[in-house]
Amino acid sequence: MSDYPQAGYFDRKRSASYERRATRLLGGLYRLVASDVAAFAPPGGVVLDVGTGPGRLLHAIAARRADLVLGGVDLSADMVDIARAGAPSSRITFQVADVASLPYSDDSVDVVVSTLSMHEWPDRRRAVAELGRVLRPGGALLVYDFRFARIDRESFSGFADVRRVPVRPKWWPAPLFAKITASVS
Numbered sequence: 223m224s225d226y227p228q229a230g231y232f233d234r235k236r237s238a239s240y241e242r243r244a245t246r247l248l249g250g251l252y253r254l255v256a257s258d259v260a261a262f263a264p265p266g267g268v269v270l271d272v273g274t275g276p277g278r279l280l281h282a283i284a285a286r287r288a289d290l291v292l293g294g295v296d297l298s299a300d301m302v303d304i305a306r307a308g309a310p311s312s313r314i315t316f317q318v319a320d321v322a323s324l325p326y327s328d329d330s331v332d333v334v335v336s337t338l339s340m341h342e343w344p345d346r347r348r349a350v351a352e353l354g355r356v357l358r359p360g361g362a363l364l365v366y367d368f369r370f371a372r373i374d375r376e377s378f379s380g381f382a383d384v385r386r387v388p389v390r391p392k393w394w395p396a397p398l399f400a401k402i403t404a405s406v407s
C-alpha cells in the first residue's frame with residue numbers, strides 16, 4: 223500500500239528528479255506560458271500557479287512582470303520545499319495545497335495558470351470549479367497539459383470563452399501540448 227495520498231505522488235526523490243528534467247527540457251514551455259500570463263494579467267494582479275511543481279513557471283513569469291503577486295500551490299510538500307529553495311525572490315510564495323481546496327478566498331485571483339498537472343487531478347470537475355471559485359469576475363484561466371490528456375468539457379461549463387488549441391514551444395518537433403483558455407464572466 224502507498225504511504226502517499228494518491229498514486230503518482232511526487233515524493234522527495236521523484237520531485238528532485240522531476241526538477242532536474244523540467245529545468246533541462248521545459249524552459250521553452252515555461253517561456254511560452256509566461257508570455258501568455260503576462261498578456262492576461264492586469265497591473266499588480268494576483269497570479270496563482272496550480273500544481274506548480276518546482277515553481278519554474280513562476281520564475282519565468284517573475285522575469286517578465288515585476289508588478290505581479292505570484293503564488294504557487296502543490297499537493298506535494300517535497301515539491302514545495304524544492305520550489306521554495308529555488309525561488310529567485312520573496313515575491314513568489316509557495317504553499318502545500320490540493321487543487322480541490324485552495325487556500326485563496328473567493329474572487330481573489332486575476333489569473334489561474336497550470337502546466338502539466340491537470341491530468342493528475344482525480345476529480346477534475348471539482349478541481350475546475352475550485353479554480354472558478356478563486357478567480358475574480360473578468361479573471362482568466364490558462365491550463366496547459368499533454369494533448370492526450372482527456373478533457374471533460376462539462377468541467378468548464380461555468381466559464382465563458384472556453385477554447386482548446388494545440389501548443390508547440392520553440393524547438394519542440396510536434397505539438398505535444400494543448401492549452402485551455404477560459405474566462406469568468
Ligand SMILES: C[S@@+](CC[C@H](N)C(=O)[O-])C[C@H]1O[C@@H](n2cnc3c(N)ncnc32)[C@H](O)[C@@H]1O
Nearest residue numbers: 232273274275296297298320321337338339342
Ligand atoms: C508533472 S508535475 C508539473 C509541475 C509544473 N507545473 C511544471 O510544469 O513543471 C505535476 C504536479 O502537479 C502536482 N499535483 C498533482 N495533483 C495535484 C493536486 N490534486 N493538487 C495540487 N497539485 C497537484 C504534483 O504534485 C506535481 O508537482
